[in-house]
Amino acid sequence: MKTFALFITISLSTLTVTSVAGKDTSKRSPQEMDKFITELMDKMTIEEKIGQLNLPVSGEITTGQAKSSDVARKIEQGLVGGLFNLKGVEKIRDVQKLAVENSRLGIPLIFGMDVIHGYETIFPIPLGLSCSWDMAAIEQSARIAAIEASADGISWTFSPMLDISRDPRWGRVSEGSGEDPFLGGAIAKAMVLGYQGADLNNQLGRNDEIMACFKHFALYGAGEAGRDYNTVDMSRNRMFNEYMYPYEAAVKAGAGSAMASFNEVDGVPATANKWLMTDVLRNQWGFDGFVVTDYTGISEMIEHGIGDLQTVSARALNAGIDMDMVSEGFVGTLKKSIDEGKVSIETLNTACRRMLEAKYKLGLFDDPYKYCDLKRPARDIFTKEHRQAARKIAGESFVLLKNSSTTPGSSAAPLLPLKKQGTVAVIGPLANTRSNMPGTWSVAARLNDYPSVYEGLKEVLAGKVNVTYAKGSNLISDAVYEEHATMFGRSLNRDNRTDQEMLDEALKVAAGADVIVAALGESSEMSGESSSRTNLNMPDVQRTLLEALLKTGKPVVLTLFTGRPLTLNWEQENVPAILNVWFGGSETAYAIADVLFGDVNPSGKLTMTFPKNVGQIPLFYNHKNTGRPLKEGKWFQKFRSNYLDVDNDPLYPFGYGLSYTTFQYSDIALSTPSMEHNGSVVASVTVTNTGKYDGAEVAQLYIRDLVGSITRPVKELKGFEKVFLKAGESKTISFEITPGLLSFYDYDLNYVAEPGDFDIMIGGNSRAVKTTRLTLR
Numbered sequence: 001m002k003t004f005a006l007f008i009t010i011s012l013s014t015l016t017v018t019s020v021a022g023k024d025t026s027k028r029s030p031q032e033m034d035k036f037i038t039e040l041m042d043k044m045t046i047e048e049k050i051g052q053l054n055l056p057v058s059g060e061i062t063t064g065q066a067k068s069s070d071v072a073r074k075i076e077q078g079l080v081g082g083l084f085n086l087k088g089v090e091k092i093r094d095v096q097k098l099a100v101e102n103s104r105l106g107i108p109l110i111f112g113m114d115v116i117h118g119y120e121t122i123f124p125i126p127l128g129l130s131c132s133w134d135m136a137a138i139e140q141s142a143r144i145a146a147i148e149a150s151a152d153g154i155s156w157t158f159s160p161m162l163d164i165s166r167d168p169r170w171g172r173v174s175e176g177s178g179e180d181p182f183l184g185g186a187i188a189k190a191m192v193l194g195y196q197g198a199d200l201n202n203q204l205g206r207n208d209e210i211m212a213c214f215k216h217f218a219l220y221g222a223g224e225a226g227r228d229y230n231t232v233d234m235s236r237n238r239m240f241n242e243y244m245y246p247y248e249a250a251v252k253a254g255a256g257s258a259m260a261s262f263n264e265v266d267g268v269p270a271t272a273n274k275w276l277m278t279d280v281l282r283n284q285w286g287f288d289g290f291v292v293t294d295y296t297g298i299s300e301m302i303e304h305g306i307g308d309l310q311t312v313s314a315r316a317l318n319a320g321i322d323m324d325m326v327s328e329g330f331v332g333t334l335k336k337s338i339d340e341g342k343v344s345i346e347t348l349n350t351a352c353r354r355m356l357e358a359k360y361k362l363g364l365f366d367d368p369y370k371y372c373d374l375k376r377p378a379r380d381i382f383t384k385e386h387r388q389a390a391r392k393i394a395g396e397s398f399v400l401l402k403n404s405s406t407t408p409g410s411s412a413a414p415l416l417p418l419k420k421q422g423t424v425a426v427i428g429p430l431a432n433t434r435s436n437m438p439g440t441w442s443v444a445a446r447l448n449d450y451p452s453v454y455e456g457l458k459e460v461l462a463g464k465v466n467v468t469y470a471k472g473s474n475l476i477s478d479a480v481y482e483e484h485a486t487m488f489g490r491s492l493n494r495d496n497r498t499d500q501e502m503l504d505e506a507l508k509v510a511a512g513a514d515v516i517v518a519a520l521g522e523s524s525e526m527s528g529e530s531s532s533r534t535n536l537n538m539p540d541v542q543r544t545l546l547e548a549l550l551k552t553g554k555p556v557v558l559t560l561f562t563g564r565p566l567t568l569n570w571e572q573e574n575v576p577a578i579l580n581v582w583f584g585g586s587e588t589a590y591a592i593a594d595v596l597f598g599d600v601n602p603s604g605k606l607t608m609t610f611p612k613n614v615g616q617i618p619l620f621y622n623h624k625n626t627g628r629p630l631k632e633g634k635w636f637q638k639f640r641s642n643y644l645d646v647d648n649d650p651l652y653p654f655g656y657g658l659s660y661t662t663f664q665y666s667d668i669a670l671s672t673p674s675m676e677h678n679g680s681v682v683a684s685v686t687v688t689n690t691g692k693y694d695g696a697e698v699a700q701l702y703i704r705d706l707v708g709s710i711t712r713p714v715k716e717l718k719g720f721e722k723v724f725l726k727a728g729e730s731k732t733i734s735f736e737i738t739p740g741l742l743s744f745y746d747y748d749l750n751y752v753a754e755p756g757d758f759d760i761m762i763g764g765n766s767r768a769v770k771t772t773r774l775t776l777r
């Protein structure tokens with residue numbers, strides 16, 4: 001529905017202008033957009049142009065009181081381009097009204113938020129979501145997030161996060177899609193289409209489609225030592241072959257905006273890096289959206305040591321940044337830089353134009369209240385359908401890491417799935433917390449409205465299973481650490497009893513149970529931003545609890561909460577069943593019930609390698625061979641690339657995840673053993689469900705370029721397909737291999753497919769593959 005708001009004429013001392021809001025700009029051609037914006041910019045003062053580039057802190061804005069907030073004054077002066085992380089459609093409408101009615105030109109604001117994995121209906125953390133390998137489900141999660149956020153006034157989300165990372169010490173791996181660029185690119189596309197709309201020619205046309213902002217451009221996941229915000233230094237070769245693909249995929253999918261990363265790239269902070277922001281992003285990839293800095297990204301360059309606020313603000317704009325998040329370096333200094341000739345008016349115009357274009361594409365000039373339909377929240381947010389979808393996707397994101405019988409070495413049936421009978425004791429610091437279920441970066445979450453594991457299991461299993469509970473331990477013995485790991489309303493209500501008292505209570509509850517579900521691991525804020533760790537073991541008191549539970553002789557399922565790969569050697573050795581549930585979002589508890597009790601067969605596969613110890617990090621499947629590789633199956637060989645104290649293998653490899661059933665792969669059939677440079681070859685395998693349960697399998701295609709002009713990885717993911725197979729059923733899966741799929745960036749960064757031999761590998765994880773050989777002529 002278009003609304004044609006009245007044109008508002010405001011007389012100022014020297015100027016009489018007409019508000020632009022309310023003009024119908026929908027469905028106009030790019031030429032018409034240019035004309036509209038040119039005419040608007042002709043009316044703008046330098047200060048107003050700079051104002052469009054400003055994204056300040058919203059401060060406390062209360063519904064009905066928007067006018068009295070500090071930011072209101074700036075909005076009325078035309079010194080604000082947008083606001084972020086304001087929640088509530090009425091509040092947002094009030095603020096929009098200020099911009100439209102009280103600022104000289106009535107240019108609408110853009111309202112952003114970190115809608116990272118859902119809005120009020122929360123989906124699994126992105127790392128978990130990626131383990132579903134289900135692009136339709138991932139796109140649907142973004143679609144639902146867009147519907148809910150847009151119903152609440154939001155038109156722009158700071159998502160998807162596309163930073164490839166190989167370092168689980170970095171807490172923000174929870175926000176990304178793991179270590180693989182090919183998968184990361186597919187997910188980037190799915191997310192952008194989910195947010196902005198799948199029809200590339202008509203994205204953002206609807207009022208339930210919102211603008212994506214892919215981040216953090218670039219290489220933020222490669223910080224030294226896994227420490228957040230740390231320095232990145234990387235060859236261009238590695239950048240383009242191993243890190244850039246997901247960002248480029250987001251550009252291709254039409255992402256309307258990008259966010260600069262905090263880190264430096266090649267010695268220059270990304271926020272001032274012209275090569276990155278202009279040469280690569282715009283000139284090489286053709287990005288035509290706008291670039292926003294990350295939070296205080298501009299003023300942080302003073303700490304980086306490249307100048308004062310005026311200098312770094314000018315450098316950012318000159319590099320190709322369009323919007324300044326929070327620093328207020330642009331509003332504070334750009335005018336002076338223009339007067340001093342340090343920034344040209346053309347550069348300012350370009351950035352201002354990009355901001356106005358974004359608002360135009362969103363349809364905000366047509367209807368500034370497009371996202372402010374007061375009837376929508378009740379209808380569109382946290383609905384039954386959305387929650388059902390979230391529950392299904394959560395189940396798909398879980399990764400079954402181990403499932404054996406309770407007697408080691410016996411041929412008895414594996415512990416999972418559990419039978420719906422008897423008494424199940426849910427024990428652990430993560431067992432009865434609501435606020436930790438959604439996981440990190442869930443800004444709009446209704447923290448008290450999602451069931452805890454204990455509550456969810458009780459509800460789902462009512463009348464069949466008696467569910468009991470004990471906390472068993474705190475998160476970690478160090479109270480200060482626990483406080484840091486449970487911020488933002490995610491308290492685990494630290495227990496003041498002694499460790500022994502808590503343990504005794506847990507053992508009493510365990511004594512009355514047939515099965516123990518141990519809900520252990522990280523709290524939600526133990527991963528995410530500013531949550532780097534150097535020790536990735538199960539926290540001390542939780543390990544003691546787990547040992548004591550195992551000693552009872554009862555069957556124990558470790559239901560593992562985590563936002564990152566942990567080091568779980570002891571657990572793998574000693575616990576019969578481990579289900580990694582990440583943080584599954586608002587419906588976590590129900591999804592856990594579905595999977596533990598066999599209504600859903602787990603199908604998640606890891607998208608990040610689990611190392612055996614922290615010293616192996618960075619450990620990733622697509623590494624290079626080196627000149628001194630370790631022989632297959634060996635641990636230590638003198639003068640080979642290895643360690644004295646641990647082998648080179650991960651605990652769980654990339655692509656790994658078990659099911660309640662088993663799958664068998666046939667040998668690979670190639671349509672022809674060789675391929676011309678302009679041709680293609682089809683590689684097929686037959687996958688058979690050889691177990692007793694129906695289930696889904698993710699078949700993965702890897703290649704190895706055996707001889708290159710530069711060294712090539714031992715394996716690279718180049719395709720995947722998730723298939724559902726009934727017990728006993730077989731399906732043939734085919735992958736088309738084209739020269740494009742075999743291409744890489746050579747030494748001079750040309751994208752080439754070099755003739756020669758390639759290993760073609762297909763299997764259920766990066767370690768278990770069938771292999772054949774293909775020659776490219």
Ligand code: BGC
Pocket residue numbers: 114158215294295529
């Ligand atoms: C994070 C971004 C986020 C921004 C806005 C920053 O601290 O790095 O990912 O989008 O804050 O909340």
